[in-house]
Amino acid sequence: MKKKLFSILFLVFATTIFAQVKIGGVVVDENRESIPFANVVFVGSTVGTVSDEDGKFYLESDKTYTQIEVSFLGYKTKQLTVKNRDLNLAIVLEEDSDELDEVVIYSGRIKNKGNPAVAILRKIWEKKRQNGTNLFDQYEYEKYEKLEFDLNNIDSVMMQRKIYKGMEFIFDNVDTSRVTGKSYLPIFINEAVYKTYGNNKSKRKREDLVGNKNSGFESNQHVIAYIKDLYLEYNIYDNYIKIFDKSFVSPLSKTGLLTYNYALTDSAYIDNKWCYNIVYYPRRKGELTFKGDFWVNDSTFAVKEINMYANKSANINWIKDIYIEQEYDVLNDSVFLLKKDFMLSDFSIGKKEKSKGMYGKRTTMYRNYKFNEDKGEDFYKAEADINDESIYVRDETYWDENRQEKLSKDELGVYKMLDTLSTVPKFKRITSLVTILGSGYVEFNNFDFGPIFSTFGMNDVEGLRIRAGGRTYFGGNEPWRLQGYMAYGFKDDQVKYGLSGKWMVDKKNRIILSGGNRRDVEQIGVSLTTTNDILGRSFASSAFFTTGDSNKLTSINLSNFLVTAEPKKNVTFRTGISYRTLKSASPEFNLDYFDENGDTQSQVKQAEFDFTLQLTPKRETIGYGVERNDVNQDYARILVNYTRGLPNLFDSDFDYHKLQFYYHQRFLVGGFGRLYTTFETGKIFGEVPLGLLSVVPGNQSYFVIPNTYALLDYYDFVTDTHASVHLEHHFNGRFFSKIPFLKKLNFREVVGFKSVWGSISDENIAINASDVIYQAPEDVYFEYSAGIENIFKVFRLDFIWRGSYRDMPNANNFGIKGSFGFRF
Structure with a gap:
């Protein structure tokens, strides 16, 4: 994305196509200092704009106007004649001592007390x-x-x-x-x-x-x-308007009096309704605010028109300008209905004009x-x-x-x-290149090769690993899809593969049949909430840069058959059967267990029945094929999973029940940024070996990985009952923007807290014959972090401290990890 x-x-x-009148320029005072947020309007109309933080403005109209009026509190209003196309105006305003006596202005701010614009704003509320x-x-x-x-x-x-x-x-x-x-x-x-x-x-x-x-x-x-x-x-x-995952303070917000200056500047008939014109602009730079004006009816106090320009100094990446305008229709004397909503964003790597x-x-x-x-x-x-x-x-x-x-x-x-253009060879090559960079796949006729970003990997077992794969693709809305891959490790000299297919047999209820088989080397135990994804592979399995050893890998042979249905929007049921064998992929690590006769076994063979209910309220998707893409990101994801181990089926080893619950959602917390929350809990009923237990996921890479514990190694904690909480809050530069040196860098603050509690039964400890010594976080393990993101606009650096179990052997009590990401 x-x-x-x-x-x-x-x-x-x-x-x-040129409009009748196009003008632009800058508004300055007698000392040639720019005047931000000055009001510029065509004389005899309600068409106007507000100068930006540097005093610059642009205004156009399809009608022919010959004069503009420029005004700002504390300065004399000025009218001047303009040409049809004049983009280099330098308008000088003179201070007005008489107006300064009538309107109290200090440090560039307008007092709210006695301000008629504020009185109107309260009526709007x-x-x-x-x-x-x-x-x-x-x-x-x-x-x-x-x-x-x-x-x-x-x-x-x-x-x-x-x-x-x-x-x-x-x-x-x-x-x-x-x-x-x-x-x-x-x-x-x-x-x-x-x-x-x-x-x-x-x-x-x-x-x-x-x-x-x-x-x-x-x-x-x-x-x-x-x-x-x-x-x-x-x-x-x-109170807040969400744009590009940021919460801008609305000029009509009840907190607007702390954020904006308001001034009543005009009144006129619009669609035969008497309206007041109020200009607003931010009190401070660097905050997520707008400047502009709005027209509001004098009896209903409904907004008739509004223009909003985003504050140029706001901490938002890759965007130079954001402009919003809305128009409302008059149904009768008291009903105003939204007629038109227009939004323009200027995306650019640089912010120069x-x-x-x-x-x-x-x-x-x-x-x-x-x-x-x-x-x-x-x-x-x-x-x-x-x-x-x-x-x-x-x-x-x-x-x-x-x-x-x-x-x-x-x-x-x-x-x-x-x-x-589609017939031009050069254009085809350009679109092919950007498609590869965007999706990770190289497109051929009805077949995509990739993902190319998974071509190379490395770990202690396989050494250098190469991978090649692909999928069928017939436009994105096809009812079926096949995909697969092959991989080879130069150190273990073994070929791995994965193959899966899915077919939507009922479009209305989205009934999908799927199945596949994978034989590969995997770092298991990197997620508390497990899945039976055939083609999934964790980052930990082939990370190039890791701390400690990466030899606790498992050879896995997984096959499954699943039926998925969505009879009601955002309510998904999935059920199926899977069969897997697990054995160590390294001589330095094993998954051994004692069987019922006391003999040591080194391979796990297990068949399972699986049922999952997933709720994703307010999720919006695009497409109608067997695979879809999300449109929004702020929906909750709630997952309930039941797994039953099926003994004796395909010579399966264990009889057990497993319940899992997962909840994830991110919240926009007004002007305080966004909060990511994750809660997981689960329990296994019955005796199972290490390969089937719930391992608290560690993170031995140098990067921030969601839902893992940054200061834990693989298999530090092993549980059959667990509950975990992950909280991460991004302040979007709310505090750094108030520090003179830091606000220029546009750094952003992020803090996090992760904790997990777990236990393991005596029976599961007793059958353990592996070289992993079981320890469960019965006293609650937790770690907390503080970080800086938006470094060079793409990098994040986290500082992490361990809050408990600090005396464990080889404990990492402090760490620094980073990550790259594209964020507005």
């Missing part, structure tokens, strides 16, 4: 639950959503680069952004039409996808899922609202059939009727442009 965005940077297309669809028991509407990505800052130098040789025609259709004034080239559009229904009494909501159309990535579900994850819905009336990057734009439009038509509870329990292929092949007549906003000439050109 972290690499999908960069794949878009290599694609290209485009038309030149009172009325926010009495606006829009909240006024009705039931509601429904049609929603049209358009997602678009464009290359920006297109210039002659870029057009002449060798990479575009043979593809120069893509520059025939370059447009100019109405928000920033930069030239751009559309490269991707996704259009979707939804029917949305809601019941405010029961708090139920249903949204049916009825039409979908892509340009450029019809078969690339990874890219589409990533794009949709970037642009989740938000509500301006909430001329740095080239990419725009991500989402336009959402709403119409045909209906109210108080009760659909009944059964209606919300049912789900629309997203497998209906007609959704994805709507003709142009359908789109002409259902687009609530017509595509511009350059947007329409995207569909035609890609058809042409």
